Amino acid sequence: MRTSSIKGAAVIGSLLLAAVPASAQFLSNLERERPVAVEDATPVPYRGLSAALDWTYNVRRGGLNDEGPGWTLVYGAVRNLELGASQRYVTSPGRNALRGISSGDLELHALYGIVTEGANRPALGARIAVAFPTGLDSRGTDLQLAGLATRSFDALRVHFNARWTRLGDTVPTERANRLEGGLAVDFLAGPRGRTDTLLLVSVTVRSSPILEGPAVVDAEIGARHRVGVQTILFGGLGSELSDKPDRPRLRARVGLSHVF
Amino acid sequence: MRRFDGAARVAVLCAVVVAVAPASTKGQEPLPPRGRHKHAVHRFFPDLDSRLNAVRYGRWRAVEIAWTGGINPALDRAFSSYLLSLLAEPPRFPPEAELVSPRFAREATPVFRALRWGQVLEQQVGDVLASADATPETTAARLARALGVYRGERWALSEPETPAAPAEALALAPQSARILLSGTRLFVLAAEAVAASDFGQQRWKVRDTIADFDSSLARDKALEEATYRVAAPTVAERHPEVAAHLDRLARFRAEVYGALVPGGATLEARRDRDARLRAVARRYGLPVEGIGAD
Numbered sequence: 001m002r003t004s005s006i007k008g009a010a011v012i013g014s015l016l017l018a019a020v021p022a023s024a025q026f027l028s029n030l031e032r033e034r035p036v037a038v039e040d041a042t043p044v045p046y047r048g049l050s051a052a053l054d055w056t057y058n059v060r061r062g063g064l065n066d067e068g069p070g071w072t073l074v075y076g077a078v079r080n081l082e083l084g085a086s087q088r089y090v091t092s093p094g095r096n097a098l099r100g101i102s103s104g105d106l107e108l109h110a111l112y113g114i115v116t117e118g119a120n121r122p123a124l125g126a127r128i129a130v131a132f133p134t135g136l137d138s139r140g141t142d143l144q145l146a147g148l149a150t151r152s153f154d155a156l157r158v159h160f161n162a163r164w165t166r167l168g169d170t171v172p173t174e175r176a177n178r179l180e181g182g183l184a185v186d187f188l189a190g191p192r193g194r195t196d197t198l199l200l201v202s203v204t205v206r207s208s209p210i211l212e213g214p215a216v217v218d219a220e221i222g223a224r225h226r227v228g229v230q231t232i233l234f235g236g237l238g239s240e241l242s243d244k245p246d247r248p249r250l251r252a253r254v255g256l257s258h259v260f
Numbered sequence: 261m262r263r264f265d266g267a268a269r270v271a272v273l274c275a276v277v278v279a280v281a282p283a284s285t286k287g288q289e290p291l292p293p294r295g296r297h298k299h300a301v302h303r304f305f306p307d308l309d310s311r312l313n314a315v316r317y318g319r320w321r322a323v324e325i326a327w328t329g330g331i332n333p334a335l336d337r338a339f340s341s342y343l344l345s346l347l348a349e350p351p352r353f354p355p356e357a358e359l360v361s362p363r364f365a366r367e368a369t370p371v372f373r374a375l376r377w378g379q380v381l382e383q384q385v386g387d388v389l390a391s392a393d394a395t396p397e398t399t400a401a402r403l404a405r406a407l408g409v410y411r412g413e414r415w416a417l418s419e420p421e422t423p424a425a426p427a428e429a430l431a432l433a434p435q436s437a438r439i440l441l442s443g444t445r446l447f448v449l450a451a452e453a454v455a456a457s458d459f460g461q462q463r464w465k466v467r468d469t470i471a472d473f474d475s476s477l478a479r480d481k482a483l484e485e486a487t488y489r490v491a492a493p494t495v496a497e498r499h500p501e502v503a504a505h506l507d508r509l510a511r512f513r514a515e516v517y518g519a520l521v522p523g524g525a526t527l528e529a530r531r532d533r534d535a536r537l538r539a540v541a542r543r544y545g546l547p548v549e550g551i552g553a554d
Contacts, residue, residue, distance in 0.1 A: 028356050118550060119367040152362040188359060193321065193347055196355040227298055255352055 025231060026050060026259055027224055028036025030186070031084075034203040035222035035236030038161050038184035041125035041148035043082035043111045050074045054234070054255025056088070058248040066091045068103065068132050070255075082112040094142075095138040098239060104135025109120045111148070122151035131166075131252050155193075159184040163206075173211055177253065179208035189223070200236070217241040231257040274493045295402055296392035301383075304390055304459075305466050308450055309349035311473060312386070316379060317351060320360040320439065323375070323516065326429075327364045330523020330533075336433035343439045347477070354383070368416070369550040370541055371516055378509040379413040381406060382447060385502055389495070390454040390462070391484075396498075399455075403502050410505070413530040417508050418545030430483075437517075438476055444510050445486040446473045451506075452492035486510060489500030508544075515540045 020052030026048070030040040034052050048071070055065040070088035077083045086107045109129035117123040125148040132141055136245035145162040163180040170176045175259050184202035187193060202216040238251040302309045322339060327333050357376045358365045365372045382405040388399055410416050430437040446469065453465035484490045486509065488503035496503040519536035522529040534552030541548050 028359055116369070117366045118369065119552070143504075152366065154362055157362075159546075192342065193317070193360060194351055196351070196353060197358075197361045229302055229353055 019178045026257075027195055027226055028157075028186075030184075030224075031074060031075075031257075032071065032086075032201070033088075034072065034236040034255070034257055035224065035251070036161050036184055036200050036220040036238070037150060037204050037218065038182040038200075038202045039127075040157070040159050041113065041123040041150040042116070043080055043113045043125065044074050044076040046076045047076075048076040049260045050255035050257060052255055052258065054253050056090075056251065056253040058090075059250040059252075061248070062244050064092070064246050068202055082111045084109045084111070087134075090134075100133045102131070102133070102138045105142075106133045107131040107133045109144075117150065117152060122149045124149055140167055144169050154183060156187045159186070159202075175207055175209055175211050175213075178207040178209070180204060196226045200224070212243065216244075222253075224257075227239050227256075228258075232257040266365075273527050284353045287349055293393075295388075296393055297387045297546060300387040300392065301454075304392065304462075305454075306352070306503055308354055311347065311446060311470060312450070313354050314343070314346045314350040315440070315446060317346055317355045317360060317429075318440060318443060319375075319379075319436075319513065320355055320357050322362075322436065323364050323509070324361040325370075326517065326520035326523065327361075327368065327533075328524045330525065330529065331432045331517065331521045332428045332523075333432070336436050339433070340435035340439055343436065344477075347439075352540060367552065368537060370548065371537060371551060373415040374417060374541075375513065375516070376543070377410065378417065378512070381410045382506060382509065384410075384508065386447070386454070388449060389451055390495050392459060400499070403499050407502055407505065414547065417505070417512050419504075419508060420543040422543075424511060424515050424518075424543075428521050429514070432521060440481070440517075441481055441486050442473060442477050442479075443536065444489060445481065447506075448486055448488055448495075450492045451488070451495050454499065455492070458495040465483050475479040481515075512540070515543070 001048070004095075018118075026044065028045055029042060029050070030036075030038070031050070031161055032039045033054070035054075049217065052072045052074075055067065055069060059065055064117070068089040068091055070086065071082060072086040073086035073226040074082050080081075087104060088089070089195055089258050092102045107129050109127060111125055111127045114126055117120060127146040127148060129144040129146075130141060131144070143166045144163060146161055149160045151158050159182075161180070161182040161184075163182075165178040167174070167176045167178070182202060182204040184200055186198050186200040189197040189199045192246050200220075200222040202218075202220045202222075204220070206218070207218050208214055208216055218238055218240050220238035222234065224234045227233045231255075233256055235254040236252075239246040239249060240251075269441045292378070301312070321342060325335060343366060346367045357372070357379070361372065366451050385403065388402040389408060391399070391402075430441075439465060449469045449472070450466065454462050458463055487507045488496050489507055492503065516537065522532040522536070524530045524533060530552070538548040541551060
């Protein structure tokens with residue numbers, strides 16, 4: 001675990017050292033969980049470094065609430081390719097580990113923009129992520145592959161994500177191969193078409209972490225609001241639509257994203 | 261830590277190959293060079309910056325509306341009203357062009373990129389000239405670097421071999437044209453104000469520039485009044501290449517508006533519009549693939 005942490009720190013350090021300040025704002029550049037689970041198909045621009053920090057609170061039945069911070073660093077390493085690292089912590093890591101939610105796992109990802117949006121085609125992207133078991137009560141290295149698509153319809157943009165996750169280590173009742181599909185819509189909310197506030201609505205369907213379990217549906221709404229030339233305040237509310245007794249009845253997330 | 265099985269290894273290999281494949285030249289333009297001049301206009305002259313932002317919004321909105329509706333007197337009234345309402349409460353931050361002009365961005369990509377890349381250069385020049393630590397040497401070096409980065413992209417404009425015909429759009433939408441021309445002139449005069457003086461004097465000159473812009477929005481102006489060559493002699497003398505590039509950008513923008521006159525209401529109009537826009541793109545050395553929906 002110590003080796004993984006050192007490797008993670010080295011990657012993050014190299015990203016920071018390589019950063020070049022940007023002079024643009026990325027209200028429209030959706031990252032995963034900033035604030036909804038669905039992201040857009042466009043990598044951050046070449047030389048852009050985006051850092052985000054949030055706090056997430058899950059309200060569950062029976063006083064089993066949990067909360068914790070999450071951070072993300074994303075860097076436009078070359079044209080059309082972003083590299084990123086992220087980590088999320090939650091309270092009650094032991095109990096959450098049984099739900100498939102790890103606390104402190106380091107995820108590294110690469111997102112490649114295959115094509116940009118054209119007159120008759122959406123923007124397409126491919127994302128690969130590896131989650132290392134650096135967190136508490138974590139097991140196995142997980143692999144994630146995803147296909148991303150974004151299509152704009154005048155003032156509206158639609159995003160579709162399809163994701164396959166392979167867990168490196170599972171218990172006999174746990175599903176090792178998990179599928180996830182997400183659909184999101186975003187649109188500007190500012191007066192006179194100002195690009196300062198973006199509203200988002202998303203629905204995600206994913207395999208149950210338990211074998212033979214029913215699929216899990218997540219519904220989320222969120223907003224991204226520009227508070228500085230290079231700073232975005234984001235927040236979202238979500239709920240898991242399932243019959244599990246300890247499902248998150250309400251998930252609230254608020255955070256800041258800054259482009260250096 | 262358990263190792264991946266065979267299928268997962270193949271998937272990882274495929275993903276890595278995709279990820280490290282040579283980046284397509286169709287990719288995004290890079291972010292501009294860093295430096296202490298970053299956002300200097302926004303930080304030191306917020307009133308000026310908000311008006312420049314309003315002009316930027318207006319330009320993107322204009323191409324988006326004209327792309328589908330064409331340029332005509334009806335559009336002129338609606339668009340000039342939008343611009344005036346925007347200027348009444350100017351925005352603090354620059355627009356995200358792809359959100360203001362989504363259809364133009366995906367159906368006329370090379371021209372959209374050239375306009376956006378030009379906007380980046382224009383913004384860089386303003387910031388460099390307005391920088392608090394500006395000296396003749398640092399300004400020249402920063403502008404040379406910004407220009408070098410600009411030229412390095414395929415969306416940089418080349419000088420056309422022949423001069424353009426007078427822009428038809430100016431006559432068809434006179435109110436909007438006057439306001440947009442005032443906006444271009446604001447960029448030029450602002451650059452001259454911050455280039456010609458030290459920081460103490462800059463504040464007064466910028467204030468006068470803003471007052472002049474606010475009071476003369478609808479006044480008739482000659483096209484030459486909105487060029488660096490005529491209205492910003494200090495910039496043109498000290499940094500002739502930069503001035504030439506920015507004047508070229510203004511001419512290109514005017515020609516783009518001219519090409520959008522037919523609009524996209526009918527198939528015939530779309531063909532005419534696309535052909536005109538391709539001709540403009542060719543004149544300025546831009547690729548024409550990706551212009552039009554066919």
